[in-house]
Amino acid sequence: MEKSVVCILCPKGCAIKVDMVKDTVKEVCGYGCIRGKEYAVSECTHPIRSVTGLVRVSNREYVMLSVKTDKAVPKEKIFDVIEKLNAICVDAPVYIGDIIQRDICGADIVATKTVL
Numbered sequence: 001m002e003k004s005v006v007c008i009l010c011p012k013g014c015a016i017k018v019d020m021v022k023d024t025v026k027e028v029c030g031y032g033c034i035r036g037k038e039y040a041v042s043e044c045t046h047p048i049r050s051v052t053g054l055v056r057v058s059n060r061e062y063v064m065l066s067v068k069t070d071k072a073v074p075k076e077k078i079f080d081v082i083e084k085l086n087a088i089c090v091d092a093p094v095y096i097g098d099i100i101q102r103d104i105c106g107a108d109i110v111a112t113k114t115v116l
């Protein structure tokens with residue numbers, strides 16, 4: 001089975017074809033560099049994504065803290081991460097770059113803004 005992947009690693013946007021037999025990659029073509037080849041293989045075998053979201057701030061009214069995972073997590077874990085983000089409540093002040101929760105599906109949750 002042939003899968004098509006548009007590489008998003010640079011503006012060139014190469015259209016990459018990945019020929020798969022069951023879960024094994026047989027051939028990859030259409031990539032412009034080795035990073036794109038690795039990206040396409042990863043997309044077809046074990047896709048990963050960074051997750052962004054909002055968490056509540058207990059001592060600030062109408063304020064949410066924007067956060068993200070410090071690394072990409074397996075795509076099938078995205079909703080687990082979001083569910084756990086919904087349960088988090090932090091106390092201000094929080095500074096951009098602070099780790100607000102460790103090891104959610106293998107990633108730490110990092111603040112992407114400052115709330116004083």
Ligand code: SF4
Pocket residue numbers: 007008009010011012013014031032033034035036037
């Ligand atoms: S394969 Fe390489 S050249 Fe092509 S879009 Fe991806 S990063 Fe850019």
